[in-house]
Amino acid sequence: MEEINYKPTGKTIFIWNILGSLSNSLLSMITLMLVTRILDNNRTDIFSIAWSISQLMATIGTFQIRTYQATDVKEHFKFGQYFRFRIISIIAMMACSLGYILIKNYDMYKGSIVLIICLFRAVDSLADVYEGYFQQKERLDLAGKAVTYRIIIAVSIFSISLFLLKNLLVACLALLISYIVSFFIFNVRYLIRINRLKIKESWNQNKKWIFDLAKEGFPIFINAFLMMAITNAPKMKIDSAISVGELANGTQTIFNILFMPASVLTLAYIVFRPLLTKMAIAWTNKEKKKFLKIIFLMVICLVIMAIILLIGSALIGIPILSFLYAISLKNYKIELLVMIIGGCFCTFSYVLDNALIVIRKQYLLVCSYLATWVYIESVVSIFTNRWGLLGAALSYATSMMVFFFVTLLIFFICLKKEDTNE
Structure with missing residues (x-):
């Protein structure tokens, strides 16, 4: 050892x-x-x-x-x-x-x-x-x-x-x-x-450190908890619908299986993590163009990967998932693609999320998470009751779009404010 x-x-x-x-x-x-x-x-x-x-x-x-x-x-x-x-x-x-x-x-x-x-x-x-x-x-x-x-x-x-x-x-x-x-x-x-x-x-005897440590982690905890609540909202709604007989047994399992590929692009984003340090260095050195160039290149690469993921999922996604989980999913191609689109927007949002952390505006991210949580809680029951599993998938995908566009708006406002201060 x-x-x-x-x-x-x-x-x-x-x-x-x-x-x-x-x-x-x-x-x-x-x-x-x-x-x-x-x-x-x-x-x-x-x-x-x-x-x-x-x-x-x-x-x-x-x-x-x-x-x-x-x-x-x-x-x-x-x-x-x-x-x-x-x-x-x-x-x-x-x-x-x-x-x-x-x-x-x-x-x-x-x-x-x-x-x-x-x-x-x-x-x-x-x-x-x-x-x-x-x-x-x-x-x-x-x-x-x-x-x-x-x-x-x-x-x-x-x-x-x-x-x-x-x-x-x-x-x-x-x-x-x-x-x-x-x-x-x-x-x-x-x-x-x-x-x-x-x-x-x-x-x-001095327990002040407990409150100090809680204060340091609280903003990130709130964001993470809200994101998990957002992601789980459709699953919780499906669980309730199954309990009262509105949806059939097995619906929860199918949703979770279809949800798996939605995180593929987020996993791929791990490869780009070393660039976060370069972003931080560029921002610290006041090299704003270089900072934005890194973000642009990351987003372009992720968009290309997202397109490949969507095309691949449309062609062979359902057969592979059906084979792996021994469940027939041939009727759920649209639901799969909708959830993958949601996962892609989630990953794009994480790029901007990390960029805001680099420029030390991470406390503003709670606005994105809170707005997204309010949105999905407002629509998940309506969508699921009306369209079943597809409605649950749509509630997730559209919530990730909300998350992306609110985060993008915050990012642009912060950059504009920085330009004004300069």
């Missing part, structure tokens, strides 16, 4: 960072694929909505403090403080998860599945604070290894349990237990070895 101050090659860091990101992104796709192939529509729908709820609750668990922790190179806050803060946020997360289950009045079986998957996300949220420390020390290779190994082991145990027993509850418990064990092996054990797990050092 390597020392934390050991400096691996850039290639090693890049490979493990990509592997970790891909493993994390493929997790939901693989687990849903396994469930759809082995279980019936009712239990698959339960798993699908449990996964969506857990993703929303995970924003509370992480409080989106990872980015701040990773860039806290002078250790304004100690690891023990980040750890304590994460325990607090995870307790809040599980309280909200339990409250949500009770409010929705889920039966014992469905409520248990939702709670177990949320606990799984809680473990992931706790692991995130360890991986934030690895990133802080420029060891993204260690973070990537921990995520990759943890997910491979957990998914393997989950799939074996599901295949042998055909019992979703037992398989979810196996997923949770294997994730906990992997967390101790690949995260906790390492920090104990290098003597960094000094939790007690942070819990002194």
Whole structure:
């Protein structure tokens, strides 16, 4: 096991960072694929909505403090403080998860599945604070290894349990237990070895640091929570419609399957992340034309990739998804393309989102997220009631367009203001 101050090659860091990101992104796709192939529509729908709820609750668990922790190179806050803060946020997360289950009045079986998957996300949220420390020390290779190994082991145990027993509850418990064990092996054990797990050092009489840390993460948390709420709004509406018999069992699963390709362009955007540093340098050096050129090139590349994605999805998307998930999706090509268009607009928005962060106007982004959330909450029920699954897809896609155009407007206003100040 390597020392934390050991400096691996850039290639090693890049490979493990990509592997970790891909493993994390493929997790939901693989687990849903396994469930759809082995279980019936009712239990698959339960798993699908449990996964969506857990993703929303995970924003509370992480409080989106990872980015701040990773860039806290002078250790304004100690690891023990980040750890304590994460325990607090995870307790809040599980309280909200339990409250949500009770409010929705889920039966014992469905409520248990939702709670177990949320606990799984809680473990992931706790692991995130360890991986934030690895990133802080420029060891993204260690973070990537921990995520990759943890997910491979957990998914393997989950799939074996599901295949042998055909019992979703037992398989979810196996997923949770294997994730906990992997967390101790690949995260906790390492920090104990290098003597960094000094939790007690942070819990002194002065608790002001808790509020300071909460203040740093709150704006990003609000944005992330709103975005997850926006993304999940159609899924929540479908869940309610299934419960009252307005939509058939299996609709939730189909929506989640069709939603998977919508995030492909966002995954591709990971490749452009190194350009964010160049953007920041250009802006700091007052090279505005260079700053805008980088943004323009990124958007052009993403537009070309979006066109290829749409053409490919139109030609072979449905057959591939039908094969992977063992479900006939031949009647849902329009829904698939609508959701992919929404995912593309979401990715374009992230370019502008990151640009606003570079020019230190990130606090204005809450306007984009709030406007988009208000919009989708206003239309999701109307669209879904009128057009069913297509309506749910349209509510997502149009909300991402709203998100893009509001963010674009804010970006132009900020640039114009900068020109005026100059």
